[in-house]
Amino acid sequence: MTSEPLVITSDSLLAAEAARLAAASGVTVEECPAAVDALRRWQRSPLILVGTDLLVELASLRPPRRDGVYVVGWGQAGEPALRAALEVGAETMLELPSAESVVSGLLADVSDGEGGDGLVIGVLAGSGGAGATTYAAALASLGAERGSTLLVDADRLGPGAGRVLGLEDLPGVTWGDLGQTAGRLGARALREAVPHVGSLGLLGWPVGDASAPQPEVVREVLAAARRGHDLVVVDLPRESDSATEALVTGCDLVLIVVRANVTGTASAARLVARLPERDRLSVVVRGRAAEPEAVGRALGLPVAASMGDQRGLSEAIDLGLGPIRSRRAPLARAAAEVLTRCRVRAGAMAA
Template identity: 50%
Template sequence: MTAPLLITRDQSLLDELLRLAAAAGVAPDVAGDVGAALRGWGAAPLVLLGADVAEEMARVAPARRSRVYLVAWGVVPDELFRVALAVGAESVAQLPSSEAWLTETLTDLGDAEPTQGLVVGVIGGSGGAGATTFACALGQVAARSGRAVVVDADPLGPGIDRVLGLEERHGVRWDGLCQTTGRLSARSLREALPRREGLGALTWHAGPPGTLQAFAVREVLSAARRGHDLVVVDLPRTADPVVDEVVARCDRLLVVAVPTVAGVASAVRICARHRDPTSVRLVLRGHGVEPAAIARATGVAVLARMADQRGLAEAIDLGLGPVRSRRSNLGRAATEVLDQLSLIQAAA
């Protein structure tokens, strides 16, 4: 990781920024003049530009780049926003009110290998299709080769921590995240979740169903994407504006369907509600109606099919999760889907 760049001659501002950087666990480079600032301008992953030198930097017109933020004490005059535009800053951070945001922004830089993971939504084509189980299977298989997280967006579901055998693990749940505001760092989220090795889970505490808050969902998905190679979202079948927003933030949506007449009829409705031929795919569980006929009825391509798995309930009850072996039906189907998603992502 290249160090973030702090540009200021204001000693009190510098002391504060250094304190925030120390809290975030990063060691920044400091530039007190334009020459030193320009030398590190292009390579730094993040630039914090003090208000005291902003006009001077704007006059030399450094190359436009992302992740430049102007930092000032107290109330910011309108003129400073014009200077921020001139220097190409994305926003103006006001201290002390922006302390938490700056700390989280710097904390994200502490990830040695920043990622931009794939977000995959999983939804049942009908009740009892096994969408939650398949979402957890995807997470289990993906975690064997990278960092993965399964996000439970269904407050009426069984709880993915129970399906994965993580209900006894300590960690943050939705109940806590929906009460907080502000930017959420990738590393903070990853380290706070109940997890087993490379797999984390975000779900609900046992008890009455909770309610997803739009601001919390946005921050969680953003932080989860930055901190994991794969983010799997277990989605409810109910229509809801927040759920629709989650779907819109997914790179791929998998509809798990059972190939019966009733199952296909229900899947047709789900696919019609989330119709996007470039991102929606079907995963079939069981035998019955032919995949080609289901694809014609739904207008969605079949990505994978699998048979029912013997001993599934026992494996979940034992806290092992749905995938005990990659050679199992769920393991093979999850591996096939992940391979196909990788190919689709590479082509895109």
């Protein structure tokens, strides 16, 4: 596959606009003014922008289905163009100039070599005080040593992942800035905009009250995060709503942090009963009051890791030192075990 997006249009103004947007995104495009010539390059390009002027002709040539095909044009497209867009397998139709930012985001993803295959791990508290946010922060901290990692704080009523990591004072965008986002969000734009230190980024909440984002915003943010990072860790809220459902279904793996006692297991059981797609759920057991395997059997879920309570952890977090102070500590070992199970390695992460 070549590194240049393919622009299929005989409209010189449209071609020039695509070239301008590409240049602003740090890429060059390959222009193709004839539909028949586009077939030879159809499978080689990471992104294809089809002008509405050649769309119907291109559809008549029946190019093979593939991802990354978008239709662009001036003004609203008519019914023949809509049918042709379906025939070529286009993701969507983009009307310029109003969709300029969307096209720019697509081109920016290509310029940064976005692969779209990052691993997304959700972390959910089986009961109040289980330590899910701290565990999520530990996962993200260790993951950042092996590849680009984003910690998404999706629990607006939680303690704050930024506070746990010691990153709460860093500048950058928050959910408050993304709450009204419309259209496609660029992966590189998200990665560069969030507060970050080295390979670790954080998407958290603004100071003060913040409204929960709409489900479509959540899905777009999670998709951009996956495209732009090797690992995405999501600190999930316990509340049940459409936005939370969008987050859970967008995860490859959901870890439920459960206290190893009767009340913690009972609370987790009620939570598990309302979660979709149980095959993606696993348990992280905290504490030694019960055997981890017994907790897993009670919930009907596999145990991904277990850990004892860690002395001095709360104090370290209060001092802004973060959750990982020693690789031999219970929290670090439990986080490393999950990353190993997911075959997370330097520069490449796969479930």
